[in-house]
Structure formats: C-alpha cells, structure tokens
Amino acid sequence: MKSSKKKFSKIKSWILPTLFTAGLVSSFLIGRAVHSQSPAAPANTPAVTIPHRADADEVVLYSQLDNPFIPRKEINRQDLACNDILHGKAMQPRILPDGTKEFDLTASTFIWQLYNTARMTVWGYNQQVPGPIIRLKVGDKVKFVVKNELPQETTVHWHGLAVPNSEDGVPDITQKPIPPGGSHTYAFRVTSQMVGTHLYHTHFNDSFQMDMGLHGILIVEPAEKTARPYDVEAIYEMGAFKIAGVDQENVFTLDGKAFPEAPVLRVPKGARVLLRLVNASAENQHVMHLHGYTFQVVALDGNPLEHPYKANTIDLEPSQTADVAFTANNPGCWMFHCHILDHMINPGPQGEGNETTPANMGGLMTFIRVLPAGQVKDSYEAAGALYSSPTCNRDL
Numbered sequence: 001m002k003s004s005k006k007k008f009s010k011i012k013s014w015i016l017p018t019l020f021t022a023g024l025v026s027s028f029l030i031g032r033a034v035h036s037q038s039p040a041a042p043a044n045t046p047a048v049t050i051p052h053r054a055d056a057d058e059v060v061l062y063s064q065l066d067n068p069f070i071p072r073k074e075i076n077r078q079d080l081a082c083n084d085i086l087h088g089k090a091m092q093p094r095i096l097p098d099g100t101k102e103f104d105l106t107a108s109t110f111i112w113q114l115y116n117t118a119r120m121t122v123w124g125y126n127q128q129v130p131g132p133i134i135r136l137k138v139g140d141k142v143k144f145v146v147k148n149e150l151p152q153e154t155t156v157h158w159h160g161l162a163v164p165n166s167e168d169g170v171p172d173i174t175q176k177p178i179p180p181g182g183s184h185t186y187a188f189r190v191t192s193q194m195v196g197t198h199l200y201h202t203h204f205n206d207s208f209q210m211d212m213g214l215h216g217i218l219i220v221e222p223a224e225k226t227a228r229p230y231d232v233e234a235i236y237e238m239g240a241f242k243i244a245g246v247d248q249e250n251v252f253t254l255d256g257k258a259f260p261e262a263p264v265l266r267v268p269k270g271a272r273v274l275l276r277l278v279n280a281s282a283e284n285q286h287v288m289h290l291h292g293y294t295f296q297v298v299a300l301d302g303n304p305l306e307h308p309y310k311a312n313t314i315d316l317e318p319s320q321t322a323d324v325a326f327t328a329n330n331p332g333c334w335m336f337h338c339h340i341l342d343h344m345i346n347p348g349p350q351g352e353g354n355e356t357t358p359a360n361m362g363g364l365m366t367f368i369r370v371l372p373a374g375q376v377k378d379s380y381e382a383a384g385a386l387y388s389s390p391t392c393n394r395d396l
C-alpha cells in the first residue's frame with residue numbers, strides 16, 4: 001500500500017494534467033441512469049475522485065467541471081449511426097459528370113456517448129464514431145474531399161489499399177498535413193487488389209488521433225455482382241478510447257458503443273451470416289469469441305483465404321480485419337465478446353473485480369440473437385437492455 005503522503009502527491013500529480021485534458025478534449029460523467037439527462041454541473045461542483053480500475057491505489061480525477069449534456073435527440077442519432085455501421089449501411093457519394101464517386105469526410109470534434117455513463121469529446125469523421133462506412137466497387141473512380149475542422153493537422157490513410165503513393169496519406173512524405181480549417185482531396189481508381197474489408201484512419205499524431213475516434217470502415221466489392229453466399233452481413237468495429245486522462249486505452253467499443261450500449265445483432269435462424277471484424281484500436285489486440293458456434297475464418301485483412309479454417313475465437317492485432325462466417329442454426333442469445341477479459345470492463349470504482357465486488361461489466365461485449373425469421377428487426381438494440389431483462393428464451 002502506498003502511504004497517504006505518497007498517495008496525496010500521486011493525486012496532485014493527476015489533478016493539473018487531468019483538469020487540462022478534461023477541459024481541452026475529454027469530458028464525461030459518471031453514475032447516470034441510461035440516457036438520463038441533467039443540466040451541467042455548476043462551476044464550483046467539487047471534482048469526484050474514483051480509483052482507476054487498473055490500480056486501486058492510483059487515483060484518477062473524474063472532472064465534473066466540464067459535464068457535457070447531450071439531448072435525447074442526439075443520443076438517438078448516435079444510436080442510429082452505430083446501428084447503420086452494424087448493418088453495413090454505407091454513405092452515399094455525389095456522382096460527378098464523369099462518373100467519379102465523390103465522398104465528403106469532415107473531421108471535427110463533438111461529444112459522443114461511449115456508454116450510458118461516459119461521454120467524451122471525440123474527434124471523428126462526419127459527426128460519428130466510427131466514421132461512416134465507405135463502400136466501393138472495383139473500377140470506381142473515387143474522390144474523397146477531406147475537410148479538417150480539428151484543432152490540429154490531420155491526414156487520411158486508406159489502410160490495405162494499394163493506392164498511388166501520392167494518395168497514401170502519410171504526412172510530410174506523400175503530402176503536407178491538412179491544416180486546421182483546410183481541406184485535401186484524395187483521388188484514385190479502385191482496383192481488384194482492394195477487394196475486401198479494410199479501414200481508413202488518420203495518420204497524423206496517430207496514437208492520439210486514433211484513440212480520439214478518427215477511423216472508419218472501407219469495404220470494396222468486386223466489379224461484377226456475384227450471387228451472395230450470405231443472407232446477413234454485419235460489421236463490428238472494435239475501437240478504443242482513453243478517458244479520465246489515463247495514458248492507456250480504457251474504454252473499448254463495438255461500432256462506437258461500449259457495453260451496455262454495444263449494438264445487438266439479430267439474425268434469422270438458418271441464415272448464412274458474414275461478420276466483418278475490424279480492429280481500429282490504436283494499441284490493443286482483441287480476441288473476439290462467439291459463444292454457441294464454430295465459425296469459419298474466410299478472409300484476413302481483406303484477402304479471401306484459400307483454405308478457410310474453423311475457429312471460435314479470432315485474434316485481431318491493431319488495424320487487422322477478418323471476415324468470419326457461420327450458419328445460424330443454433331437459436332438463442334449468444335455472447336460475442338473479447339476474450340482479453342479486462343476489455344469487457346468499463347472504468348469505475350470496482351476495478352477489475354475482487355472477492356466481494358464484481359467488475360463493472362462493459363467494453364467489448366454484445367450478443368448475437370438467433371431468432372425465428374419473423375422476429376428479426378434491424379433497429380438498434382442495446383446489449384445491456386437484453387442482458388438486464390433477458391427475453392431470449394421466451395422468443396424461441
């Protein structure tokens with residue numbers, strides 16, 4: 001145990017940087033009910049101290065001085081954006097006279113609800129985290145008009161795509177970084193090398209900007225429409241954030257939301273399901289595990305495998321993608337989660353759990369519900385709502 005003197009100096013060493021961080025880029029609130037709203041705390045509200053989950057002796061300051069309020073309408077918009085990611089709904093481009101598909105990506109700061117008790121000023125594309133899905137076809141001529149409304153320079157990198165070097169998004173090597181208030185247009189033709197599940201992300205001050213939310217999913221389809229071997233295609237992007245001024249990723253999200261708000265995937269019994277999995281965390285690998293099934297790993301980093309293999313966990317290093325497939329023949333509510341188990345915990349006073357107190361369940365945890373066809377809806381369902389009031393068995 002640390003002495004109280006030592007502890008005080010530890011607290012002191014946190015206060016200034018954390019207040020600075022909280023005021024500048026990161027703010028969130030603790031202990032609210034799901035989607036509840038309350039006015040911002042008065043300026044003289046004392047800050048709340050809560051032990052960091054990784055080390056109960058270490059104290060992290062959770063500032064209430066910058067207590068962001070999000071209207072219900074905005075929370076609904078964010079839930080819908082997250083649900084669109086899950087269901088692979090892509091953004092629509094402008095079609096230019098020569099047939100070029102032109103996409104707008106605006107990087108800006110906004111308040112995002114990571115889960116019911118944590119909100120943060122994130123940096124993201126088009127007011128959502130992850131950014132909108134970009135879906136391209138081989139042969140497409142594409143342009144991306146990237147506007148920078150961040151307080152810092154940025155670039156965009158098309159991860160896994162063999163674009164011309166000038167379009168690669170590496171600052172001071174292939175382009176000048178895009179200054180705050182500036183814009184830059186990327187242009188390339190989509191080739192067969194690009195087919196598959198990929199991501200796009202910032203490449204400026206990467207470790208910081210990735211953890212702030214500047215990433216999204218990019219899917220390239222073959223030129224010819226082929227008979228789709230799958231009835232359901234869904235996407236889970238694993239993201240990571242640093243809240244409370246810590247220097248290690250401590251909130252992990254599926255399609256932008258941590259459990260209890262991570263979205264549930266509902267699929268009809270018997271459907272052939274393709275899950276596109278993308279690890280957009282800057283610093284952490286994820287070992288995603290599906291209960292109740294053996295799936296086939298059919299593609300890695302966008303490349304179809306010559307010999308797909310069977311597994312029930314898939315290990316994704318930062319920036320790796322995998323496509324896994326299964327036939328939904330086992331009805332029920334099946335957990336889908338990261339098997340690095342502290343990625344299934346949200347920060348809080350409970351820490352990692354002990355003999356008397358369970359941890360604050362959160363992070364990379366959701367369900368895949370296999371239901372009779374008539375009961376499948378595409379609307380957003382938060383994993384926590386299902387967890388606290390299980391209806392799976394009743395539905396079967």
Ligand SMILES: [Cu+2]
Binds near residue numbers: 284285286287339343
């Ligand atoms: Cu993980």
